Amino acid sequence: MILRVKAVLKRLQGRQESVSSNIKAGNIFIDLDRSIVKVDGKVLKLTVTEFKILTELAKNRGRVLSRDDLLDRVWGSDIYVTDRTIDTHIRRLREKLGRSAKYIETVRGFGYRFLEDDEN
Numbered sequence: 001m002i003l004r005v006k007a008v009l010k011r012l013q014g015r016q017e018s019v020s021s022n023i024k025a026g027n028i029f030i031d032l033d034r035s036i037v038k039v040d041g042k043v044l045k046l047t048v049t050e051f052k053i054l055t056e057l058a059k060n061r062g063r064v065l066s067r068d069d070l071l072d073r074v075w076g077s078d079i080y081v082t083d084r085t086i087d088t089h090i091r092r093l094r095e096k097l098g099r100s101a102k103y104i105e106t107v108r109g110f111g112y113r114f115l116e117d118d119e120n
Helices: 002-018 048-059 067-074 084-103
Strands: 022-025 028-031 036-039 042-044 064-066 104-107 111-114
Touching: 022 048, 028 048, 028 084, 036 084, 048 067, 048 084, 048 111, 064 067, 067 084, 067 111, 084 104, 084 111
Parallel strands: none
Antiparallel strands: 022 028, 028 036, 036 042, 064 111, 104 111
């Protein structure tokens, strides 16, 4: 019985360590709990959609997310939005990120990728 309890506690501890409420990439800091994005310590004013797109890209750092993936993750599968809507939001997000826009890479013909720190 004691071994089972220890095993369960060990699994729970591993989950708590893997779940983080913050994402940091270079000079970009994303606070998921408070829905705040800072670049060089300065808070950006992002729309809810821009925040969701940035968060999805940053959570999947290094992986290419297609426009369809982003549409499903941000809007859900029950709402019809054209895939070019993503391009518009990415463009606006890059404008707000300024020089940190380099972290969002367009992968021609596939979608977008949030670059690892050492890829810049």
